[in-house]
Amino acid sequence: xxxxxxxxxxxxxxFAFADKGKKMPLDSGQELGPITLAYETYGxxxxxxxxxxxxxxxxxxxxxAAGFYKGETKPGWWDNMIGPGKAxxxxxxxxxxxxxxxxxxxSTGPSSDNPETGKPFxxxxxxxxxxxxxxxxxxxxxxxxxxxxxxxxxxxxxxxLVLQWFASFPECIRSAVPIATALKHSPQQIAFDEVGRxxxxxxxDWLGGNYYGKAQPQRGLAVARMIGHIxxxxxxxxxxxxxxxxKEEKYTFKxxxxxxxxxxxxxxxxxxxxxxxxxxxxYITKAMDYFDLSEGKLFLGNKKYDTRFLVIAFKSDWxxxxxxxxxxxxxLKSKHVDxxxxxxxxxxxxxxxxxxxxxxxxLVKHFLLKTYNSIKND
Amino acid sequence: xxxxxxxxxxxxxxFAFADKGKKMPLDSGQELGPITLAYETYGxxxxxxxxxxxxxxxxxxxxxAAGFYKGETKPGWWDNMIGPGKAxxxxxxxxxxxxxxxxxxxSTGPSSDNPETGKPFxxxxxxxxxxxxxxxxxxxxxxxxxxxxxxxxxxxxxxxLVLQWFASFPECIRSAVPIATALKHSPQQIAFDEVGRxxxxxxxDWLGGNYYGKAQPQRGLAVARMIGHIxxxxxxxxxxxxxxxxKEEKYTFKxxxxxxxxxxxxxxxxxxxxxxxxxxxxYITKAMDYFDLSEGKLFLGNKKYDTRFLVIAFKSDWxxxxxxxxxxxxxLKSKHVDxxxxxxxxxxxxxxxxxxxxxxxxLVKHFLLKTYNSIKND
Numbered sequence: 242x243x244x245x246x247x248x249x250x251x252x253x254x255x256f257a258f259a260d261k262g263k264k265m266p267l268d269s270g271q272e273l274g275p276i277t278l279a280y281e282t283y284g285x286x287x288x289x290x291x292x293x294x295x296x297x298x299x300x301x302x303x304x305x306a307a308g309f310y311k312g313e314t315k316p317g318w319w320d321n322m323i324g325p326g327k328a329x330x331x332x333x334x335x336x337x338x339x340x341x342x343x344x345x346x347x348s349t350g351p352s353s354d355n356p357e358t359g360k361p362f363x364x365x366x367x368x369x370x371x372x373x374x375x376x377x378x379x380x381x382x383x384x385x386x387x388x389x390x391x392x393x394x395x396x397x398x399x400x401x402l403v404l405q406w407f408a409s410f411p412e413c414i415r416s417a418v419p420i421a422t423a424l425k426h427s428p429q430q431i432a433f434d435e436v437g438r439x440x441x442x443x444x445x446d447w448l449g450g451n452y453y454g455k456a457q458p459q460r461g462l463a464v465a466r467m468i469g470h471i472x473x474x475x476x477x478x479x480x481x482x483x484x485x486x487x488k489e490e491k492y493t494f495k496x497x498x499x500x501x502x503x504x505x506x507x508x509x510x511x512x513x514x515x516x517x518x519x520x521x522x523x524y525i526t527k528a529m530d531y532f533d534l535s536e537g538k539l540f541l542g543n544k545k546y547d548t549r550f551l552v553i554a555f556k557s558d559w560x561x562x563x564x565x566x567x568x569x570x571x572x573l574k575s576k577h578v579d580x581x582x583x584x585x586x587x588x589x590x591x592x593x594x595x596x597x598x599x600x601x602x603x604l605v606k607h608f609l610l611k612t613y614n615s616i617k618n619d
Numbered sequence: 620x621x622x623x624x625x626x627x628x629x630x631x632x633x634f635a636f637a638d639k640g641k642k643m644p645l646d647s648g649q650e651l652g653p654i655t656l657a658y659e660t661y662g663x664x665x666x667x668x669x670x671x672x673x674x675x676x677x678x679x680x681x682x683x684a685a686g687f688y689k690g691e692t693k694p695g696w697w698d699n700m701i702g703p704g705k706a707x708x709x710x711x712x713x714x715x716x717x718x719x720x721x722x723x724x725x726s727t728g729p730s731s732d733n734p735e736t737g738k739p740f741x742x743x744x745x746x747x748x749x750x751x752x753x754x755x756x757x758x759x760x761x762x763x764x765x766x767x768x769x770x771x772x773x774x775x776x777x778x779x780l781v782l783q784w785f786a787s788f789p790e791c792i793r794s795a796v797p798i799a800t801a802l803k804h805s806p807q808q809i810a811f812d813e814v815g816r817x818x819x820x821x822x823x824d825w826l827g828g829n830y831y832g833k834a835q836p837q838r839g840l841a842v843a844r845m846i847g848h849i850x851x852x853x854x855x856x857x858x859x860x861x862x863x864x865x866k867e868e869k870y871t872f873k874x875x876x877x878x879x880x881x882x883x884x885x886x887x888x889x890x891x892x893x894x895x896x897x898x899x900x901x902y903i904t905k906a907m908d909y910f911d912l913s914e915g916k917l918f919l920g921n922k923k924y925d926t927r928f929l930v931i932a933f934k935s936d937w938x939x940x941x942x943x944x945x946x947x948x949x950x951l952k953s954k955h956v957d958x959x960x961x962x963x964x965x966x967x968x969x970x971x972x973x974x975x976x977x978x979x980x981x982l983v984k985h986f987l988l989k990t991y992n993s994i995k996n997d
Binding site for chain 2: 367484500527
């Protein structure tokens with residue numbers, strides 16, 4: 242596949258809602274407001290407002306999905322999939338990506354100031370769910386004047402948001418692309434999240450969440466991220482990338498970095514703490530663990546469903562194994578929803594949703610076009 | 620299978636060697652002495668001294684492999700496999716188990732006093748390798764007057780010690796039973812160990828290893844153990860044991876223990892720190908990561924090999940996947956070593972070597988008997 246151009250000078254924007262007296266009710270029984278969502282848009286909304294696609298991000302993602310900020314050299318996290326002529330073709334579609342509520346990349350979250358105290362919420366931030374995140378995004382989509390999205394697409398936690406969009410607002414999405422995701426976390430997935438949370442909370446710099454203005458609980462968050470990184474790769478992809486290659490010529494016989502894989506993990510851990518808030522890590526992983534649309538809960542709307550699905554899984558993904566995607570397909574089929582399932586024979590593990598560009602591009606491009614054309618033929 | 624009796628009133632014993640002037644040289648180039656190994660024995664050594672079996676333990680194991688200490692109700696860690704009439708039949712064989720050097724359960728390790736300072740070694744303890752551990756065990760076996768062991772058997776890291784016994788002293792072992800193990804750690808296995816070490820070293824109570832007489836780095840070590848526990852189980856066995864069962868009736872919407880699997884992990888983590896030294900955890904995991912008998916290094920002795928092998932793996936073990944055991948078999952076959960391979964269709968994951976008693980008993984019992992009978996026919 243030829244290298245495609247990326248978008249230039251994309252901008253982060255902010256949408257505020259749920260002001261005083263109109264706070265948003267949450268699944269926990271609490272309420273939150275005012276709320277800001279950071280978001281970006283790429284491409285042009287057509288006059289029928291029928292070409293809008295919402296991209297939803299994973300645990301550590303943000304609104305910067307594509308293109309370059311002015312003067313920067315690092316593109317958005319899904320730039321290989323979003324742009325002119327790409328899978329999510331910005332010459333054709335209007336693409337929106339918003340940072341989730343509870344996050345730390347411009348949206349209201351535990352690091353935001355609590356209007357009641359003027360200080361960061363920390364653990365006074367209410368617990369949020371994937372459903373709450375979607376409810377907030379619906380406000381943004383309404384604000385943008387879009388009644389019905391052409392598609393909602395995303396991988397990992399993003400896939401959960403896709404499924405929740407369908408469960409909460411099936412009439413508002415023509416199609417859905419949940420990638421490398423699940424209807425619910427298995428105990429193994431919960432366990433990995435919990436160890437990450439314990440690592441953060443074990444860091445004395447965490448201070449019960451009240452570390453703002455002081456040191457971040459960097460060491461704990463770095464450990465959490467290191468655990469994450471192991472689960473994002475596969476045994477095979479690690480073997481290919483690192484094997485047992487040493488940093489130096491021979492064993493140090495000290496507690497230093499002997500193996501390249503150790504250096505890689507430390508680097509990933511140290512890097513992550515610079516851009517991510519530890520409390521957001523706690524809140525978002527908890528939201529993922531709480532998420533459960535199994536056993537028919539995907540169809541709470543109990544409507545007639547005309548949403549089309551493209552479900553994608555990856556063979557070597559052991560964090561979100563393909564049997565979980567197959568369960569999504571099974572549920573959808575039971576309600577006669579139009580669903581295409583594809584298991585890509587990748588060796589990248591869970592990271593494949595960010596790396597397997599060619600195969601995903603072919604699938605997504607064709608799927609979106611078919612959905613888009615079906616409107617015109619309506 | 621009928622419930623078998625366990626041994627009563629077993630005792631921990633100590634063997635000291637490598638006194639002044641006779642320190643043991645180590646792979647790191649350093650030397651260590653005096654060295655104490657804690658060990659236990661079960662059954663009687665026959666007059667030909669031909670019925671001795673050495674049991675080698677895993678990362679967190681110790682010399683207490685079978686039976687009960689006087690007045691205690693918790694048996695040794697492999698009691699279901701070692702005892703009268705069991706797989707390692709103490710009516711027939713003389714079974715030895717020794718805590719590894721570097722450990723913290725009676726053997727010389729980083730928590731032992733450094734004779735030069737009178738204070739615990741901490742990180743002044745020299746780095747040790749699996750080969751060093753085996754060299755120390757050879758001293759114990761010599762001291763017990765045994766020229767040739769009937770067998771060496773163990774799972775996980777124990778399996779590495781088994782393989783190292785063969786590489787270092789092939790003429791001293793009639794048979795070998797490496798279970799759920801590998802010729803070398805893959806980058807994924809190194810990565811899990813490294814994250815565990817980072818969790819320990821991130822704990823400010825670790826104090827660069829000099830925490831003796833103060834607080835243990837409990838939180839870090841607990842996180843390391845929690846990571847370990849996830850890797851010891853399988854996706855399936857966690858699903859069966861916990862599914863998404865809650866501790867209370869509904870979500871707490873707090874950072875409390877919502878799911879049973881979270882409670883289990885916390886319990887395992889908290890429990891482990893009571894019985895294990897954090898520095899030993901660092902040293903032993905490093906020894907495992909350094910271990911590498913791949914690519915012919917299993918045959919460094921370059922002797923004629925009459926050792927018989929029984930290699931056991933478990934289908935759902937993703938920490939030591941069966942392809943690693945198959946590689947051991949391939950290596951052995953290339954030198955025409957007599958090897959039987961069995962992959963047990965267990966769902967327990969890596970823990971299976973401690974839990975799949977019936978199947979392992981059948982395999983091991985028959986294998987040992989055949990080996991023992993072959994001596995008599997010599």
